[in-house]
Amino acid sequence: MKRIVIVGATSGLGLETARLCIREGWRVGAAGRRIEALEALRNEAPGQVEIEPLDITRDDAPEHLGRLIERLGGMDIYFHSSGIGSRNTDLNPEIELATLRTNGEGFVRMVVAAFGYFRSLGGGHIAVISSIAGTKGLGSAPAYSATKRMQNTYIDALAQLARMDGYGIRFTDIRPGFVATPLLSEKGHYPMLMKTEKVARRIMQVLRKPRRRVVIDRRYALFVFFWKLIPQWLWERLKIRQKA
Numbered sequence: 001m002k003r004i005v006i007v008g009a010t011s012g013l014g015l016e017t018a019r020l021c022i023r024e025g026w027r028v029g030a031a032g033r034r035i036e037a038l039e040a041l042r043n044e045a046p047g048q049v050e051i052e053p054l055d056i057t058r059d060d061a062p063e064h065l066g067r068l069i070e071r072l073g074g075m076d077i078y079f080h081s082s083g084i085g086s087r088n089t090d091l092n093p094e095i096e097l098a099t100l101r102t103n104g105e106g107f108v109r110m111v112v113a114a115f116g117y118f119r120s121l122g123g124g125h126i127a128v129i130s131s132i133a134g135t136k137g138l139g140s141a142p143a144y145s146a147t148k149r150m151q152n153t154y155i156d157a158l159a160q161l162a163r164m165d166g167y168g169i170r171f172t173d174i175r176p177g178f179v180a181t182p183l184l185s186e187k188g189h190y191p192m193l194m195k196t197e198k199v200a201r202r203i204m205q206v207l208r209k210p211r212r213r214v215v216i217d218r219r220y221a222l223f224v225f226f227w228k229l230i231p232q233w234l235w236e237r238l239k240i241r242q243k244a
């Protein structure tokens with residue numbers, strides 16, 4: 001029986017993965033800002049789920065994480081599913097900066113806290129959801145794509161650090177394409193849109209059997225392969241605007 005902490009367990013991929021972990025018989029520590037959503041999840045399996053409201057953009061979030069781990073009786077897997085993202089072709093500074101705070105600062109704050117916990121134990125598994133959006137700078141969502149790239153690089157760096165110093169921590173960088181979650185509530189055309197349940201099932205596989213990096217699904221993996229081959233001079237001339 002594993003003990004998993006899911007930060008961002010109140011909706012979308014985090015919530016769906018939490019449900020699969022419950023079905024697997026794991027103990028789940030669920031976190032996010034929305035207390036009612038956390039309570040609703042706990043009501044689905046009262047003996048198996050511990051909850052802790054926290055906001056990853058705040059300095060006190062690692063303390064809350066510590067409390068949650070304690071109540072869970074320890075943590076084997078840290079799963080980071082928190083994130084925000086919107087199209088922002090108008091470059092509204094509030095959106096850009098909020099995205100940096102959540103996907104950049106908040107992400108680092110929490111992953112560093114999990115790293116510290118596992119380092120003190122001599123091992124563990126950190127899994128994060130980044131995105132395929134980090135593959136190239138997207139004109140339609142500059143802060144989102146830049147922060148997702150940062151997440152990819154940050155995990156690469158921590159994976160090297162953990163090996164260098166022999167901490168025994170494993171890392172999984174999960175990169176989905178478009179998934180029908182509340183994050184995509186804005187009207188728009190999202191090609192190859194995937195169901196949340198399907199993506200959560202794939203996430204569950206890599207939580208059971210860690211892989212270093214995974215693009216979900218296969219179609220998107222192929223897409224990313226070709227996407228990476230596009231030279232920058234051509235990339236900048238492409239009009240990738242989602243239709244409203």
Ligand SMILES: NC(=O)c1ccc[n+]([C@@H]2O[C@H](COP(=O)([O-])OP(=O)(O)OC[C@H]3O[C@@H](n4cnc5c(N)ncnc54)[C@H](OP(=O)(O)O)[C@@H]3O)[C@@H](O)[C@H]2O)c1
Pocket residue numbers: 007008009010011012013014031032033034035037054055056057081082083084085102106129130131132175176177178179180181182183184
């Ligand atoms: N949907 C997609 O197409 C897609 C594709 C690729 C990658 N992703 C990534 O997948 C991850 C999960 O997103 P989702 O699609 O499942 O969207 P979602 O349903 O909107 O879930 C986002 C989660 O992040 C949490 N969160 C946001 N801000 C937070 C904060 N300041 N502190 C703590 N938790 C916070 C939310 O909880 P509270 O609001 O309760 O705090 C919620 O549980 C994100 O990192 C997203 O970038 C999504």
